[in-house]
Amino acid sequence: MGWYYAVLNQRLGPVSDTDFAALVANGTITPATLVWREGLAGWLPYAQACGPGSAEDPDHAICAVSGRRYPKSQMLEYEGRWVSAEHREVFFQRLREGLSPAAGDAMPGPYGYGGFWIRFAARFIDGLLITVVGQITNGLLGLLFYSRFVWVAQPAQLDPKNMALFFAFTAATMLVGVGIGLSYEWYFLAKYQATLGKMALGLKVVRADGTRLSNGRIVGRHFSTMISQITLFIGYMMAGWDDEKRALHDRICDTRVVKTRA
Numbered sequence: 001m002g003w004y005y006a007v008l009n010q011r012l013g014p015v016s017d018t019d020f021a022a023l024v025a026n027g028t029i030t031p032a033t034l035v036w037r038e039g040l041a042g043w044l045p046y047a048q049a050c051g052p053g054s055a056e057d058p059d060h061a062i063c064a065v066s067g068r069r070y071p072k073s074q075m076l077e078y079e080g081r082w083v084s085a086e087h088r089e090v091f092f093q094r095l096r097e098g099l100s101p102a103a104g105d106a107m108p109g110p111y112g113y114g115g116f117w118i119r120f121a122a123r124f125i126d127g128l129l130i131t132v133v134g135q136i137t138n139g140l141l142g143l144l145f146y147s148r149f150v151w152v153a154q155p156a157q158l159d160p161k162n163m164a165l166f167f168a169f170t171a172a173t174m175l176v177g178v179g180i181g182l183s184y185e186w187y188f189l190a191k192y193q194a195t196l197g198k199m200a201l202g203l204k205v206v207r208a209d210g211t212r213l214s215n216g217r218i219v220g221r222h223f224s225t226m227i228s229q230i231t232l233f234i235g236y237m238m239a240g241w242d243d244e245k246r247a248l249h250d251r252i253c254d255t256r257v258v259k260t261r262a
Contacts, residue, residue, distance in 0.1 A: 006034040114203045114257040116240035125197030145169040189218045202261040224249035
């Protein structure tokens, strides 16, 4: 991913490193111009993002709360983010509250957060794909348990003599279904930061600071969606009124769904 920059309140980009350097050289990007690229906590003035004390300076870092540069010797590192001593309490308080520790209205992407309806559409697409795969695997399990291709246990198979087989078949389909859903999300989020539904609609899943999700966080987020479901789907609807478009599972796992295109 290249660089993004803001001129006259318009977000422009992405541009390559070479083109970005040319924009700096011709004065289009000044020290005060807001810039962003993947890996930065949010939009920062060029002087902070790329000047002395930027990521290229091994002895300094930018505070995740204030956006200011400090010597690393005077800072605390927490999960890849640096925090100055004076902002440490604020940083951890915001984490406890499920808020982004980034300064101001910094966003982990150039196009903002994905709202409720676009996320609903992406989830619908994913649901269709998983359902198709699930039905096929259920049929194959039917061959294993009943010697014929079935998707669900039929009334004739509920005979008391066959109840043990019925419960075994049901348990197997449930376990395989959970495995399919988890494997689907883990593979696509780990490799592409987005499921097929999200990719189709220009969305991706990131941490609050814009970084990729770890494998453990992907797994935790997947199972946290079940909490959003058992709350009568209110956990999902929270994305409709939250300032950062977070569903309940996003709050639990400190994740954000952001747009990858305008």
